[in-house]
Amino acid sequence: MNGNEKTGRRELATFAGGCFWCMVTPFEELPGIEGIVSGYTGGHKENPTYEEVCSETTGHAEAVQITFDPDVFPYSKLLELYWRQIDPTDAGGQFHDRGGSYRTGIFYHNEEQKRLAEASKRELSESGRFDRPIVTEIVAAGPFYAAEEYHQDFHKKSPTRYKQYRQGSGRDSFIAQNWTLRKNEQELRAQLTPMQYTVTQENGTEPPFRNEFWDHQQEGIYVDIVSGEPLFSSLDKFDSNCGWPSFTKPLLTSNVQGKMDTSHGMVRMEVRSKEADSHLGHVFDDGPGPDGLRFCINSAALRFIPKEELEQAGYGEYLQLFSDKA
Incomplete structure:
Protein backbone atom coordinates (compact mmCIF):
# COMPACT_ATOMS: atom_id res chain seq x y z
CA MET A 1 0.00 0.00 0.00
CA ASN A 2 1.46 3.40 -0.97
CA GLY A 3 -0.32 5.56 1.63
CA ASN A 4 -2.69 7.12 -0.90
CA GLU A 5 -5.03 4.13 -1.00
CA LYS A 6 -8.05 3.60 1.22
CA THR A 7 -7.91 0.20 2.81
CA GLY A 8 -11.56 -0.31 3.61
CA ARG A 9 -10.55 -1.66 7.03
CA ARG A 10 -12.74 -0.42 9.89
CA GLU A 11 -12.46 -0.44 13.67
CA LEU A 12 -14.39 1.04 16.56
CA ALA A 13 -12.96 3.30 19.24
CA THR A 14 -15.04 4.13 22.31
CA PHE A 15 -14.14 6.98 24.64
CA ALA A 16 -15.88 8.54 27.64
CA GLY A 17 -14.80 12.08 28.39
CA GLY A 18 -17.62 13.81 30.19
CA CYS A 19 -20.42 15.41 28.20
CA PHE A 20 -20.59 13.63 24.85
CA TRP A 21 -21.56 16.85 23.07
CA CYS A 22 -17.97 18.02 23.52
CA MET A 23 -16.33 14.75 22.48
CA VAL A 24 -17.49 14.82 18.85
CA THR A 25 -15.88 17.95 17.42
CA PRO A 26 -12.23 17.03 18.17
CA PHE A 27 -12.51 13.89 16.04
CA GLU A 28 -15.10 14.49 13.33
CA GLU A 29 -12.92 16.29 10.77
CA LEU A 30 -9.98 13.90 10.92
CA PRO A 31 -9.12 11.84 7.83
CA GLY A 32 -10.11 8.22 8.19
CA ILE A 33 -13.04 8.97 10.52
CA GLU A 34 -16.17 7.36 9.09
CA GLY A 35 -18.68 8.31 11.78
CA ILE A 36 -19.19 9.28 15.42
CA VAL A 37 -22.17 8.29 17.57
CA SER A 38 -22.95 9.76 20.99
CA GLY A 39 -24.27 7.24 23.47
CA TYR A 40 -24.02 5.36 26.73
CA THR A 41 -21.81 2.48 27.83
CA GLY A 42 -20.18 0.84 30.80
CA GLY A 43 -23.36 0.21 32.81
CA HIS A 44 -25.88 -2.53 33.46
CA LYS A 45 -29.22 -1.27 32.09
CA GLU A 46 -30.25 -2.09 28.54
CA ASN A 47 -31.33 0.76 26.27
CA PRO A 48 -31.06 3.52 28.90
CA THR A 49 -32.50 6.96 28.36
CA TYR A 50 -30.63 10.20 28.93
CA GLU A 51 -32.66 10.91 32.05
CA GLU A 52 -31.88 7.45 33.46
CA VAL A 53 -28.16 7.83 32.83
CA CYS A 54 -28.14 11.27 34.45
CA SER A 55 -29.90 9.81 37.49
CA GLU A 56 -26.70 7.84 38.22
CA THR A 57 -28.65 4.58 38.60
CA THR A 58 -27.60 2.75 35.41
CA GLY A 59 -23.81 2.67 35.79
CA HIS A 60 -23.44 4.06 32.27
CA ALA A 61 -21.17 6.87 31.19
CA GLU A 62 -21.77 9.30 28.36
CA ALA A 63 -19.41 8.27 25.57
CA VAL A 64 -18.70 8.51 21.86
CA GLN A 65 -18.13 5.57 19.54
CA ILE A 66 -15.94 6.32 16.53
CA THR A 67 -15.79 4.27 13.36
CA PHE A 68 -12.38 4.76 11.76
CA ASP A 69 -9.89 3.33 9.29
CA PRO A 70 -6.77 2.49 11.33
CA ASP A 71 -4.60 2.50 8.21
CA VAL A 72 -5.50 6.14 7.61
CA PHE A 73 -5.74 7.43 11.17
CA PRO A 74 -4.22 4.98 13.67
CA TYR A 75 -5.67 4.26 17.09
CA SER A 76 -2.54 5.61 18.78
CA LYS A 77 -3.27 9.06 17.35
CA LEU A 78 -6.88 8.87 18.48
CA LEU A 79 -5.58 8.21 21.99
CA GLU A 80 -3.26 11.22 21.84
CA LEU A 81 -6.17 13.43 20.86
CA TYR A 82 -8.48 11.87 23.45
CA TRP A 83 -6.21 12.69 26.39
CA ARG A 84 -6.09 16.33 25.28
CA GLN A 85 -9.86 16.72 25.66
CA ILE A 86 -10.18 15.67 29.31
CA ASP A 87 -8.96 16.03 32.88
CA PRO A 88 -7.61 12.50 33.40
CA THR A 89 -7.04 13.11 37.12
CA ASP A 90 -10.71 13.72 38.00
CA ALA A 91 -12.49 10.63 39.33
CA GLY A 92 -15.72 12.44 40.11
CA GLY A 93 -16.79 13.64 36.68
CA GLN A 94 -15.49 16.20 34.23
CA PHE A 95 -15.26 19.92 34.85
CA HIS A 96 -18.64 21.31 36.00
CA ASP A 97 -20.41 18.00 35.28
CA ARG A 98 -20.24 15.73 38.30
CA GLY A 99 -21.08 12.07 38.81
CA GLY A 100 -20.19 8.69 37.38
CA SER A 101 -22.09 9.29 34.16
CA TYR A 102 -19.49 11.94 33.34
CA ARG A 103 -16.44 9.84 34.21
CA THR A 104 -13.60 9.28 31.78
CA GLY A 105 -12.84 5.90 30.27
CA ILE A 106 -11.22 4.12 27.34
CA PHE A 107 -13.23 1.09 26.23
CA TYR A 108 -10.97 -1.15 24.14
CA HIS A 109 -12.31 -3.42 21.40
CA ASN A 110 -9.31 -5.73 20.99
CA GLU A 111 -6.05 -6.60 22.69
CA GLU A 112 -4.01 -4.24 20.53
CA GLN A 113 -6.20 -1.32 21.55
CA LYS A 114 -5.78 -2.38 25.18
CA ARG A 115 -2.00 -2.48 24.81
CA LEU A 116 -1.86 0.92 23.15
CA ALA A 117 -4.25 2.48 25.69
CA GLU A 118 -2.30 1.19 28.66
CA ALA A 119 0.97 2.37 27.12
CA SER A 120 -0.42 5.84 26.45
CA LYS A 121 -1.78 6.10 29.99
CA ARG A 122 1.56 5.03 31.41
CA GLU A 123 3.39 7.56 29.22
CA LEU A 124 1.09 10.35 30.38
CA SER A 125 1.51 9.37 34.01
CA GLU A 126 5.31 9.34 33.71
CA SER A 127 5.43 12.64 31.81
CA GLY A 128 4.89 14.70 34.95
CA ARG A 129 2.31 16.88 33.20
CA PHE A 130 -0.08 16.37 36.13
CA ASP A 131 0.83 16.21 39.81
CA ARG A 132 -2.12 13.93 40.57
CA PRO A 133 -2.63 10.29 39.53
CA ILE A 134 -4.20 9.48 36.17
CA VAL A 135 -7.51 7.84 37.08
CA THR A 136 -9.05 7.25 33.64
CA GLU A 137 -10.12 3.62 33.46
CA ILE A 138 -9.19 1.28 30.62
CA VAL A 139 -11.80 -1.46 30.34
CA ALA A 140 -13.12 -3.89 27.76
CA ALA A 141 -15.87 -2.51 25.57
CA GLY A 142 -19.36 -3.76 26.27
CA PRO A 143 -22.77 -2.90 24.81
CA PHE A 144 -23.00 0.63 23.46
CA TYR A 145 -26.40 2.31 23.25
CA ALA A 146 -26.88 5.27 20.91
CA ALA A 147 -28.24 8.35 22.61
CA GLU A 148 -31.46 10.03 21.55
CA GLU A 149 -31.43 11.64 18.13
CA TYR A 150 -31.40 15.21 19.47
CA HIS A 151 -28.03 14.48 21.12
CA GLN A 152 -26.38 13.41 17.85
CA ASP A 153 -24.25 16.18 16.31
CA PHE A 154 -25.65 18.56 18.89
CA HIS A 155 -23.03 21.20 18.03
CA LYS A 156 -24.54 21.43 14.54
CA LYS A 157 -28.19 21.33 15.56
CA SER A 158 -27.89 23.89 18.39
CA PRO A 159 -24.59 25.73 17.83
CA THR A 160 -25.39 28.65 20.13
CA ARG A 161 -26.44 26.47 23.03
CA TYR A 162 -23.45 24.19 22.45
CA LYS A 163 -20.98 27.09 22.52
CA GLN A 164 -22.58 28.51 25.66
CA TYR A 165 -22.49 25.15 27.39
CA ARG A 166 -18.92 24.41 26.37
CA GLN A 167 -17.64 27.79 27.48
CA GLY A 168 -19.50 27.59 30.79
CA SER A 169 -18.45 24.02 31.51
CA GLY A 170 -14.82 24.90 32.17
CA ARG A 171 -13.48 22.41 29.62
CA ASP A 172 -11.82 24.89 27.30
CA SER A 173 -10.15 26.83 30.10
CA PHE A 174 -8.75 23.57 31.49
CA ILE A 175 -7.46 22.52 28.07
CA ALA A 176 -5.84 25.92 27.55
CA GLN A 177 -4.17 25.79 30.95
CA ASN A 178 -3.02 22.18 30.88
CA TRP A 179 -2.66 21.13 27.26
CA THR A 180 -1.36 24.25 25.50
CA LEU A 181 2.25 23.79 24.42
CA ARG A 182 4.56 25.67 26.79
CA LYS A 183 8.01 26.78 25.69
CA ASN A 184 10.10 29.44 27.35
Whole structure:
Protein backbone atom coordinates (compact mmCIF):
# COMPACT_ATOMS: atom_id res chain seq x y z
CA MET A 1 0.00 0.00 0.00
CA ASN A 2 1.46 3.40 -0.97
CA GLY A 3 -0.32 5.56 1.63
CA ASN A 4 -2.69 7.12 -0.90
CA GLU A 5 -5.03 4.13 -1.00
CA LYS A 6 -8.05 3.60 1.22
CA THR A 7 -7.91 0.20 2.81
CA GLY A 8 -11.56 -0.31 3.61
CA ARG A 9 -10.55 -1.66 7.03
CA ARG A 10 -12.74 -0.42 9.89
CA GLU A 11 -12.46 -0.44 13.67
CA LEU A 12 -14.39 1.04 16.56
CA ALA A 13 -12.96 3.30 19.24
CA THR A 14 -15.04 4.13 22.31
CA PHE A 15 -14.14 6.98 24.64
CA ALA A 16 -15.88 8.54 27.64
CA GLY A 17 -14.80 12.08 28.39
CA GLY A 18 -17.62 13.81 30.19
CA CYS A 19 -20.42 15.41 28.20
CA PHE A 20 -20.59 13.63 24.85
CA TRP A 21 -21.56 16.85 23.07
CA CYS A 22 -17.97 18.02 23.52
CA MET A 23 -16.33 14.75 22.48
CA VAL A 24 -17.49 14.82 18.85
CA THR A 25 -15.88 17.95 17.42
CA PRO A 26 -12.23 17.03 18.17
CA PHE A 27 -12.51 13.89 16.04
CA GLU A 28 -15.10 14.49 13.33
CA GLU A 29 -12.92 16.29 10.77
CA LEU A 30 -9.98 13.90 10.92
CA PRO A 31 -9.12 11.84 7.83
CA GLY A 32 -10.11 8.22 8.19
CA ILE A 33 -13.04 8.97 10.52
CA GLU A 34 -16.17 7.36 9.09
CA GLY A 35 -18.68 8.31 11.78
CA ILE A 36 -19.19 9.28 15.42
CA VAL A 37 -22.17 8.29 17.57
CA SER A 38 -22.95 9.76 20.99
CA GLY A 39 -24.27 7.24 23.47
CA TYR A 40 -24.02 5.36 26.73
CA THR A 41 -21.81 2.48 27.83
CA GLY A 42 -20.18 0.84 30.80
CA GLY A 43 -23.36 0.21 32.81
CA HIS A 44 -25.88 -2.53 33.46
CA LYS A 45 -29.22 -1.27 32.09
CA GLU A 46 -30.25 -2.09 28.54
CA ASN A 47 -31.33 0.76 26.27
CA PRO A 48 -31.06 3.52 28.90
CA THR A 49 -32.50 6.96 28.36
CA TYR A 50 -30.63 10.20 28.93
CA GLU A 51 -32.66 10.91 32.05
CA GLU A 52 -31.88 7.45 33.46
CA VAL A 53 -28.16 7.83 32.83
CA CYS A 54 -28.14 11.27 34.45
CA SER A 55 -29.90 9.81 37.49
CA GLU A 56 -26.70 7.84 38.22
CA THR A 57 -28.65 4.58 38.60
CA THR A 58 -27.60 2.75 35.41
CA GLY A 59 -23.81 2.67 35.79
CA HIS A 60 -23.44 4.06 32.27
CA ALA A 61 -21.17 6.87 31.19
CA GLU A 62 -21.77 9.30 28.36
CA ALA A 63 -19.41 8.27 25.57
CA VAL A 64 -18.70 8.51 21.86
CA GLN A 65 -18.13 5.57 19.54
CA ILE A 66 -15.94 6.32 16.53
CA THR A 67 -15.79 4.27 13.36
CA PHE A 68 -12.38 4.76 11.76
CA ASP A 69 -9.89 3.33 9.29
CA PRO A 70 -6.77 2.49 11.33
CA ASP A 71 -4.60 2.50 8.21
CA VAL A 72 -5.50 6.14 7.61
CA PHE A 73 -5.74 7.43 11.17
CA PRO A 74 -4.22 4.98 13.67
CA TYR A 75 -5.67 4.26 17.09
CA SER A 76 -2.54 5.61 18.78
CA LYS A 77 -3.27 9.06 17.35
CA LEU A 78 -6.88 8.87 18.48
CA LEU A 79 -5.58 8.21 21.99
CA GLU A 80 -3.26 11.22 21.84
CA LEU A 81 -6.17 13.43 20.86
CA TYR A 82 -8.48 11.87 23.45
CA TRP A 83 -6.21 12.69 26.39
CA ARG A 84 -6.09 16.33 25.28
CA GLN A 85 -9.86 16.72 25.66
CA ILE A 86 -10.18 15.67 29.31
CA ASP A 87 -8.96 16.03 32.88
CA PRO A 88 -7.61 12.50 33.40
CA THR A 89 -7.04 13.11 37.12
CA ASP A 90 -10.71 13.72 38.00
CA ALA A 91 -12.49 10.63 39.33
CA GLY A 92 -15.72 12.44 40.11
CA GLY A 93 -16.79 13.64 36.68
CA GLN A 94 -15.49 16.20 34.23
CA PHE A 95 -15.26 19.92 34.85
CA HIS A 96 -18.64 21.31 36.00
CA ASP A 97 -20.41 18.00 35.28
CA ARG A 98 -20.24 15.73 38.30
CA GLY A 99 -21.08 12.07 38.81
CA GLY A 100 -20.19 8.69 37.38
CA SER A 101 -22.09 9.29 34.16
CA TYR A 102 -19.49 11.94 33.34
CA ARG A 103 -16.44 9.84 34.21
CA THR A 104 -13.60 9.28 31.78
CA GLY A 105 -12.84 5.90 30.27
CA ILE A 106 -11.22 4.12 27.34
CA PHE A 107 -13.23 1.09 26.23
CA TYR A 108 -10.97 -1.15 24.14
CA HIS A 109 -12.31 -3.42 21.40
CA ASN A 110 -9.31 -5.73 20.99
CA GLU A 111 -6.05 -6.60 22.69
CA GLU A 112 -4.01 -4.24 20.53
CA GLN A 113 -6.20 -1.32 21.55
CA LYS A 114 -5.78 -2.38 25.18
CA ARG A 115 -2.00 -2.48 24.81
CA LEU A 116 -1.86 0.92 23.15
CA ALA A 117 -4.25 2.48 25.69
CA GLU A 118 -2.30 1.19 28.66
CA ALA A 119 0.97 2.37 27.12
CA SER A 120 -0.42 5.84 26.45
CA LYS A 121 -1.78 6.10 29.99
CA ARG A 122 1.56 5.03 31.41
CA GLU A 123 3.39 7.56 29.22
CA LEU A 124 1.09 10.35 30.38
CA SER A 125 1.51 9.37 34.01
CA GLU A 126 5.31 9.34 33.71
CA SER A 127 5.43 12.64 31.81
CA GLY A 128 4.89 14.70 34.95
CA ARG A 129 2.31 16.88 33.20
CA PHE A 130 -0.08 16.37 36.13
CA ASP A 131 0.83 16.21 39.81
CA ARG A 132 -2.12 13.93 40.57
CA PRO A 133 -2.63 10.29 39.53
CA ILE A 134 -4.20 9.48 36.17
CA VAL A 135 -7.51 7.84 37.08
CA THR A 136 -9.05 7.25 33.64
CA GLU A 137 -10.12 3.62 33.46
CA ILE A 138 -9.19 1.28 30.62
CA VAL A 139 -11.80 -1.46 30.34
CA ALA A 140 -13.12 -3.89 27.76
CA ALA A 141 -15.87 -2.51 25.57
CA GLY A 142 -19.36 -3.76 26.27
CA PRO A 143 -22.77 -2.90 24.81
CA PHE A 144 -23.00 0.63 23.46
CA TYR A 145 -26.40 2.31 23.25
CA ALA A 146 -26.88 5.27 20.91
CA ALA A 147 -28.24 8.35 22.61
CA GLU A 148 -31.46 10.03 21.55
CA GLU A 149 -31.43 11.64 18.13
CA TYR A 150 -31.40 15.21 19.47
CA HIS A 151 -28.03 14.48 21.12
CA GLN A 152 -26.38 13.41 17.85
CA ASP A 153 -24.25 16.18 16.31
CA PHE A 154 -25.65 18.56 18.89
CA HIS A 155 -23.03 21.20 18.03
CA LYS A 156 -24.54 21.43 14.54
CA LYS A 157 -28.19 21.33 15.56
CA SER A 158 -27.89 23.89 18.39
CA PRO A 159 -24.59 25.73 17.83
CA THR A 160 -25.39 28.65 20.13
CA ARG A 161 -26.44 26.47 23.03
CA TYR A 162 -23.45 24.19 22.45
CA LYS A 163 -20.98 27.09 22.52
CA GLN A 164 -22.58 28.51 25.66
CA TYR A 165 -22.49 25.15 27.39
CA ARG A 166 -18.92 24.41 26.37
CA GLN A 167 -17.64 27.79 27.48
CA GLY A 168 -19.50 27.59 30.79
CA SER A 169 -18.45 24.02 31.51
CA GLY A 170 -14.82 24.90 32.17
CA ARG A 171 -13.48 22.41 29.62
CA ASP A 172 -11.82 24.89 27.30
CA SER A 173 -10.15 26.83 30.10
CA PHE A 174 -8.75 23.57 31.49
CA ILE A 175 -7.46 22.52 28.07
CA ALA A 176 -5.84 25.92 27.55
CA GLN A 177 -4.17 25.79 30.95
CA ASN A 178 -3.02 22.18 30.88
CA TRP A 179 -2.66 21.13 27.26
CA THR A 180 -1.36 24.25 25.50
CA LEU A 181 2.25 23.79 24.42
CA ARG A 182 4.56 25.67 26.79
CA LYS A 183 8.01 26.78 25.69
CA ASN A 184 10.10 29.44 27.35
CA GLU A 185 11.42 32.46 25.51
CA GLN A 186 14.93 31.08 25.22
CA GLU A 187 13.70 27.84 23.60
CA LEU A 188 11.48 29.72 21.17
CA ARG A 189 14.16 32.21 20.13
CA ALA A 190 16.50 29.30 19.46
CA GLN A 191 13.85 27.50 17.41
CA LEU A 192 12.44 30.44 15.42
CA THR A 193 13.80 33.13 13.15
CA PRO A 194 13.35 36.71 14.37
CA MET A 195 10.37 37.21 12.05
CA GLN A 196 8.77 33.91 13.12
CA TYR A 197 9.14 34.90 16.76
CA THR A 198 7.74 38.39 16.16
CA VAL A 199 4.70 37.02 14.35
CA THR A 200 3.81 34.03 16.52
CA GLN A 201 4.78 35.35 19.96
CA GLU A 202 4.35 39.12 19.63
CA ASN A 203 1.32 39.24 17.31
CA GLY A 204 3.39 40.78 14.54
CA THR A 205 2.69 40.99 10.82
CA GLU A 206 5.21 40.23 8.09
CA PRO A 207 5.48 42.41 4.96
CA PRO A 208 2.96 41.62 2.20
CA PHE A 209 4.31 40.08 -1.03
CA ARG A 210 7.67 39.59 0.70
CA ASN A 211 7.04 36.36 2.56
CA GLU A 212 7.55 32.69 1.82
CA PHE A 213 4.09 31.39 0.94
CA TRP A 214 2.01 34.27 -0.43
CA ASP A 215 2.17 32.84 -3.97
CA HIS A 216 3.16 29.27 -3.08
CA GLN A 217 1.33 26.67 -5.20
CA GLN A 218 2.82 23.29 -4.25
CA GLU A 219 0.47 20.59 -2.94
CA GLY A 220 0.68 19.74 0.75
CA ILE A 221 -0.32 21.01 4.16
CA TYR A 222 0.75 23.93 6.33
CA VAL A 223 1.48 23.29 10.01
CA ASP A 224 2.17 25.51 13.00
CA ILE A 225 5.84 26.55 12.98
CA VAL A 226 6.02 26.10 16.78
CA SER A 227 4.03 22.93 17.49
CA GLY A 228 3.61 21.24 14.12
CA GLU A 229 -0.17 21.00 14.52
CA PRO A 230 -1.92 20.79 11.10
CA LEU A 231 -3.57 24.09 10.18
CA PHE A 232 -4.27 24.55 6.45
CA SER A 233 -4.22 22.64 3.17
CA SER A 234 -3.05 23.74 -0.26
CA LEU A 235 -6.44 22.50 -1.50
CA ASP A 236 -8.09 25.44 0.29
CA LYS A 237 -5.49 28.06 -0.68
CA PHE A 238 -6.38 30.82 -3.13
CA ASP A 239 -4.90 34.04 -4.49
CA SER A 240 -6.57 36.94 -2.73
CA ASN A 241 -4.06 39.50 -4.05
CA CYS A 242 -3.46 40.69 -0.48
CA GLY A 243 0.18 39.64 -0.28
CA TRP A 244 -0.23 36.94 2.35
CA PRO A 245 -1.27 33.27 2.10
CA SER A 246 -5.06 33.04 2.03
CA PHE A 247 -7.28 30.03 2.72
CA THR A 248 -11.03 29.50 2.55
CA LYS A 249 -11.01 27.32 5.68
CA PRO A 250 -8.72 25.59 8.16
CA LEU A 251 -7.69 22.00 7.67
CA LEU A 252 -9.21 21.24 11.08
CA THR A 253 -11.43 23.88 12.66
CA SER A 254 -10.62 22.43 16.09
CA ASN A 255 -6.95 23.40 15.62
CA VAL A 256 -7.61 27.12 15.24
CA GLN A 257 -9.41 29.56 17.49
CA GLY A 258 -10.68 33.08 17.02
CA LYS A 259 -10.03 36.02 19.31
CA MET A 260 -11.37 39.55 19.02
CA ASP A 261 -8.61 41.99 18.07
CA THR A 262 -9.16 45.73 18.60
CA SER A 263 -5.57 46.84 18.02
CA HIS A 264 -4.56 49.55 15.55
CA GLY A 265 -7.98 51.19 15.76
CA MET A 266 -9.70 48.26 14.04
CA VAL A 267 -12.05 45.47 15.05
CA ARG A 268 -10.86 42.18 13.58
CA MET A 269 -11.01 38.48 14.37
CA GLU A 270 -7.55 37.19 15.16
CA VAL A 271 -6.70 33.56 14.34
CA ARG A 272 -4.50 31.57 16.75
CA SER A 273 -3.41 27.95 16.83
CA LYS A 274 -4.95 25.88 19.60
CA GLU A 275 -2.02 23.83 20.84
CA ALA A 276 0.80 26.38 20.62
CA ASP A 277 -1.37 29.52 20.93
CA SER A 278 0.63 31.04 18.07
CA HIS A 279 -0.64 34.20 16.42
CA LEU A 280 -1.40 33.18 12.82
CA GLY A 281 -3.22 36.11 11.25
CA HIS A 282 -6.83 37.21 10.86
CA VAL A 283 -10.05 35.96 9.28
CA PHE A 284 -12.30 38.15 7.13
CA ASP A 285 -15.71 37.65 5.52
CA ASP A 286 -14.71 38.44 1.91
CA GLY A 287 -13.58 35.01 0.79
CA PRO A 288 -14.73 33.00 -2.23
CA GLY A 289 -15.67 29.77 -0.46
CA PRO A 290 -19.14 28.59 0.59
CA ASP A 291 -18.68 30.20 4.02
CA GLY A 292 -17.40 33.45 2.54
CA LEU A 293 -14.28 33.43 4.73
CA ARG A 294 -10.71 34.47 4.00
CA PHE A 295 -8.10 33.27 6.47
CA CYS A 296 -5.26 35.73 5.93
CA ILE A 297 -2.22 34.04 7.48
CA ASN A 298 1.40 35.03 8.02
CA SER A 299 3.88 32.75 6.23
CA ALA A 300 6.17 33.11 9.24
CA ALA A 301 3.66 31.21 11.37
CA LEU A 302 3.67 28.23 9.01
CA ARG A 303 5.82 25.31 7.97
CA PHE A 304 4.96 23.59 4.70
CA ILE A 305 4.93 19.80 4.34
CA PRO A 306 4.87 18.73 0.65
CA LYS A 307 2.43 16.01 -0.31
CA GLU A 308 5.32 13.69 -1.15
CA GLU A 309 6.80 14.05 2.36
CA LEU A 310 3.65 13.73 4.48
CA GLU A 311 4.20 10.08 5.38
CA GLN A 312 7.83 10.54 6.34
CA ALA A 313 7.05 13.68 8.37
CA GLY A 314 4.37 11.92 10.43
CA TYR A 315 1.32 13.34 8.65
CA GLY A 316 0.52 10.33 6.51
CA GLU A 317 -3.17 10.43 7.33
CA TYR A 318 -3.51 13.60 5.22
CA LEU A 319 -2.40 11.86 2.03
CA GLN A 320 -6.04 10.83 1.70
CA LEU A 321 -6.97 14.44 0.92
CA PHE A 322 -4.88 14.47 -2.22
CA SER A 323 -5.84 10.91 -3.17
CA ASP A 324 -9.52 11.93 -3.05
CA LYS A 325 -8.73 14.88 -5.31
CA ALA A 326 -7.17 12.59 -7.88
